[in-house]
Amino acid sequence: MDTKAFGQLPLPIQGQVRVLLEDAGLSGDEGAEERLAGLWLEKFRLFSAQCAALGMEELPSMQADDARAAIFLSYSGSLITLGPKRGKDRWLEYASIKMRTDVPELVRSDKTNLAAEASVDKVALFEGSALKRSSSLYRIAVCPAGLSPDEQERRVREATVYLTNGFIKLNKSLSLEGADDVDQFTTKAIINYVAKKNGVTQVLARALIDDYLSMIETGLLLGERVSVGKLGGASLRYQAARKARLVKNLKTGEDLLVPAKPAAMVPKFSFSQSVKEKCSSVDPSLIGQGDDEDELED
Helix, strand or coil: CCCCHHHHCCHHHHHHHHHHHHHCCCCCCHHHHHHHHHHHHHHHHHHHHHHHHCCCEECCEECCCCCCCEEEEECCCCEEEECCCECCEEEEEEEECCCCCCCCEEEEEEEEEECCCEEECCCCEEECCCCCECCCEEEEEECCCCCCHHHHHHHHHHHHHHHHHHHHHHHHCCCCCCCCCCCCCCHHHHHHHHHHHHCCCHHHHHHHHHHHHHHHHHHHHCCCCEECHHHEEEEEEEECCECCEEEEECCCCCEEEECCECCEEEEEEEECHHHHHHHHCCCHHHHCCCCCCCCEEC
């Protein structure tokens, strides 16, 4: 078995890696080749792990009349999401994730169908969409039978948001010129993504997000516990007065004075059990976290 990342890639992707390196002026650079190959392998792992976490099944093919929601990963690194069929049609979203972008190029259609059976290693054909055909498919993941259309919709939407942004984050880790210049989770980038994903203007997306956040803030200030969707809930709690105290910086050993604080109402956020479970399964090495202790100690 080839122990190098590049040797583990399918031949079509090996060709794409060489083209990308040539465009970056790095032809023949084995180190860059291995880094880029490792990036592809991590995308494949991320796709399989996320689909498995949401109970989706990876299959070698999907019939054109299969009504289930699905996600295709192509050899080009693009994601194609198919919503569950409702009546005669289903929605499609195509996300092309470039090396130097904070938001993927998105194509969306609300009245689409597979024009023929979709199979791994073959192009997928569509009708009723601006996307008529994909590049060859590397993976096909579908929702299990028996799920309601609404639940299927929830799963593929969650998977698509996670994977598109996960792929962009992986691209940033690559040492190619411009790849780490992407500001992915700024307010501007989030609004841009939400606007593209839902087919609305950035002005409307910003207004909706601002109104949503204002409602949460208003409920909080009125003393209500406000649900923030699947993230959890926000509320106020009374915090008693605190005396001034000394804390120690564990790295320097220096004593620091924390000033006294008067009694006050303070905001509190409680994360949902679902979010806690997802966070506990994150590999710390993937986000640059280790076992460092807190810097301050009472």
